[in-house]
């Protein structure tokens with residue numbers, strides 16, 4: 332193993348800073364031996380631990396529809412996008428609190444929505460406080476458009492959205508596009524974002540994503556986040572998704588029935 336004290340080399344040859352361990356009684360200038368690098372097996376993907384319990388007649392609520400927290404601008408843009416669905420060129424993707432709710436069999440069963448995992452973008456119940464959004468899928472299955480109102484609980488710098496919130500919006504928009512293109516589960520392998528202008532809290536933005544290339548299991552996508560007038564480009568991104576066989580990953584929007 333190469334590398335001096337406090338650093339170790341990974342198999343790719345990059346030097347990685349290492350935390351310096353101190354053992355009581357050991358002089359600090361004695362090098363602490365670093366264990367040889369042993370490739371670790373990849374941890375298993377997280378499994379959804381919610382058990383399906385068909386109980387009462389509570390069916391999951393589609394949240395990609397206007398509510399009292401939507402601004403006039405959000406409602407106006409939503410209606411505009413909805414008009415594009417009438418000729419079949421786009422379709423609105425229903426959105427529920429939990430990934431599980433998107434599974435057709437769950438929609439049929441109707442389940443108790445009690446406590447449990449939630450989709451990250453749906454973890455704030457107060458209307459208008461977090462992400463308010465609706466995603467539309469192009470008939471080609473290779474483009475998505477997400478209309479999103481950025482709520483006050485997404486603050487980073489004062490008055491502006493947190494970069495992680497924008498990343499979440501981008502990941503979800505390209506992710507939905509990748510799921511549609513893959514017609515099976517796919518996971519984000521790489522996401523690269525250029526933040527070009529701060530997004531004011533309360534702003535209504537449009538994230539446009541498309542598949543650039545689909546090679547085997549790899550889906551390369553791009554995404555742009557603009558204001559609704561397309562005057563301001565807030566962020567640009569590229570992403571790589573990998574198709575996976577895992578049943579616990581989100582299903583393709585194609586498998587997501589319209590209700």
Ligand SMILES: CCCCC/C=C\C/C=C\C/C=C\C/C=C\CCCC(=O)SCCNC(=O)CCNC(=O)[C@H](O)C(C)(C)COP(=O)(O)OP(=O)(O)OC[C@H]1O[C@@H](n2cnc3c(N)ncnc32)[C@H](O)[C@@H]1OP(=O)(O)O
Pocket residue numbers: 376424425426429430433450466502503504506507510517518519520521548549571573574575581582583584587
């Ligand atoms: C919103 C409504 C949607 C409605 C749709 C209906 C239902 C949806 C329900 C909910 C929807 C919610 C949100 C929308 C959807 C998604 C957005 C969120 C997505 C995520 O938030 S997801 C979490 C973050 N994500 C991870 O937690 C992944 C951790 N990771 C892994 O699990 C593995 O790493 C994996 C699986 C990625 C690959 O593993 P693997 O074993 O299957 O494949 P392997 O490693 O062999 O790679 C195969 C080939 O890809 C190349 N490759 C791999 N990685 C690369 C990299 N980073 N850069 C460049 N190339 C790469 C290799 O080089 C090789 O290339 P080659 O074949 O040429 O050698």
